[in-house]
Amino acid sequence: MIREAELKNINRINWEQKYPDWKDWKWQVRHTVRDIETIEELLDIKIDNQHKKHIKRTIEKFPMAITPYYLSLIDINNYKNDPIFKQAVASEKELIISKCDMVDPLAEDEDSPVEGITHRYPDRVLFHVSNVCAMYCRHCTRKRKVGDKDHIPNKEIIEKGIEYIRNNSQVRDVLLSGGDPLLLSDEYLDWILTEVSNISHVEVIRIGTRVPVVLPYRITDRLVNVLKKHHPLWINTHFNHPKEITASSREALRKLADVGIPLGNQSVLLAGVNDCVHIMKKLVQKLVQNRVRPYYIYQCDLSEGLSHFRTSVGKGIEIMESLRGHTSGFAIPTFVVDAPGGGGKIPVMPNYLVSWSNDKTILRNYEGVITTYKEPDSYKATSCDLNCDECKLTLNLDDDKEIKALGVQKLLSDYDETISFTPKNNERIARRDNG
Numbered sequence: 001m002i003r004e005a006e007l008k009n010i011n012r013i014n015w016e017q018k019y020p021d022w023k024d025w026k027w028q029v030r031h032t033v034r035d036i037e038t039i040e041e042l043l044d045i046k047i048d049n050q051h052k053k054h055i056k057r058t059i060e061k062f063p064m065a066i067t068p069y070y071l072s073l074i075d076i077n078n079y080k081n082d083p084i085f086k087q088a089v090a091s092e093k094e095l096i097i098s099k100c101d102m103v104d105p106l107a108e109d110e111d112s113p114v115e116g117i118t119h120r121y122p123d124r125v126l127f128h129v130s131n132v133c134a135m136y137c138r139h140c141t142r143k144r145k146v147g148d149k150d151h152i153p154n155k156e157i158i159e160k161g162i163e164y165i166r167n168n169s170q171v172r173d174v175l176l177s178g179g180d181p182l183l184l185s186d187e188y189l190d191w192i193l194t195e196v197s198n199i200s201h202v203e204v205i206r207i208g209t210r211v212p213v214v215l216p217y218r219i220t221d222r223l224v225n226v227l228k229k230h231h232p233l234w235i236n237t238h239f240n241h242p243k244e245i246t247a248s249s250r251e252a253l254r255k256l257a258d259v260g261i262p263l264g265n266q267s268v269l270l271a272g273v274n275d276c277v278h279i280m281k282k283l284v285q286k287l288v289q290n291r292v293r294p295y296y297i298y299q300c301d302l303s304e305g306l307s308h309f310r311t312s313v314g315k316g317i318e319i320m321e322s323l324r325g326h327t328s329g330f331a332i333p334t335f336v337v338d339a340p341g342g343g344g345k346i347p348v349m350p351n352y353l354v355s356w357s358n359d360k361t362i363l364r365n366y367e368g369v370i371t372t373y374k375e376p377d378s379y380k381a382t383s384c385d386l387n388c389d390e391c392k393l394t395l396n397l398d399d400d401k402e403i404k405a406l407g408v409q410k411l412l413s414d415y416d417e418t419i420s421f422t423p424k425n426n427e428r429i430a431r432r433d434n435g
């Protein structure tokens with residue numbers, strides 16, 4: 001088991017004393033560390049020359065950027081195994097391109113109707129409003145864009161994105177992402193949030209940000225006063241290891257939660273960082289202590305340069321097995337594989353359904369207890385023909401909302417005649433056509 005003491009930052013350096021502007025987020029951004037020599041200097045460590053040469057070669061392809069704050073969390077006595085070091089400092093292993101690697105594994109660029117928007121799901125869009133990050137995570141799924149000056153979206157591109165959302169009334173949830181949206185200025189962010197929330201069909205806005213983890217001082221009173229004007233606003237952050245939950249990051253989370261922003265967390269399962277049931281359990285428990293609801297654990301994507309971070313999918317399932325039943329239900333995220341090729345997030349978990357018959361479902365719990373749920377003999381499902389006026393349930397759908405079954409839901413629905421899906425280029429069907 002991990003002892004609490006090991007999770008504490010044991011570095012002796014008093015950073016705030018050494019750098020009086022330490023808690024000024026703009027000072028942190030101005031002093032972003034981009035080379036290995038500065039890391040050695042700041043942490044007072046000596047990295048051997050061979051290793052340094054490898055790091056420099058990697059940075060040429062995948063640039064490095066680390067906030068002094070995040071760097072200060074590294075345990076200098078054991079930096080090679082440190083989860084912060086591994087997420088922040090370039091490694092020569094990033095240059096290994098494996099056979100399954102892809103530049104854009106989630107096909108975000110292909111599912112993009114206008115620059116900056118990825119429209120994958122029916123009712124929500126991903127809106128890339130910033131290409132700037134406080135820290136370049138070594139495991140970034142958008143590694144293809146990191147440090148790429150060409151992709152900084154200007155106001156014109158953002159306006160086109162807003163226009164797209166305005167013209168597509170099915171979009172009820174807009175997810176601001178990047179880059180990190182919280183690296184934009186308060187005024188610019190206020191403008192984007194105002195424009196998006198003024199669109200009548202947008203019901204909720206979300207921001208995905210790693211700022212509470214790598215630059216907690218960015219969460220200023222001024223910023224939270226801007227954010228709270230745009231409710232309902234949700235924020236998802238990205239803690240991967242309990243060590244990242246420090247006094248400063250707790251303070252940032254407190255400020256966000258205090259203005260009524262529901263907080264979630266998305267972690268990435270990373271080999272050598274958090275591929276451990278004890279670390280993950282500690283992480284989710286610390287998150288809920290700070291009013292953050294664990295939302296997703298992602299299987300590491302197939303992006304180029306991430307092969308050394310990838311675990312088996314089974315490791316994630318093992319982690320889920322160790323959480324459900326063992327800790328508070330609201331501390332348990334959903335483990336997902338983001339489908340290569342752009343299918344979206346697919347949840348995976350241990351099997352709890354052992355068997356079933358006509359009227360019995362056999363389930364097992366986290367202890368291995370096998371139980372029977374006897375189903376009612378009298379249940380008569382309400383069949384749906386989309387005629388709400390004749391229905392005993394009381395939804396009364398708006399007339400303007402056209403209901404259309406999609407995907408597997410279509411096969412289950414009563415009002416759609418589809419009974420099967422056949423893959424494109426199916427050889428059996430081709431034989432029919434040729435025969």
Ligand SMILES: *Cc1c(COP(=O)(O)O)cnc(C)c1O
Nearest residue numbers: 118119120121124125126175345
């Ligand atoms: C993750 C993601 C979303 C949001 O998915 P949720 O499951 O609703 O959190 C939306 N669009 C894209 C392209 C995504 O990758």
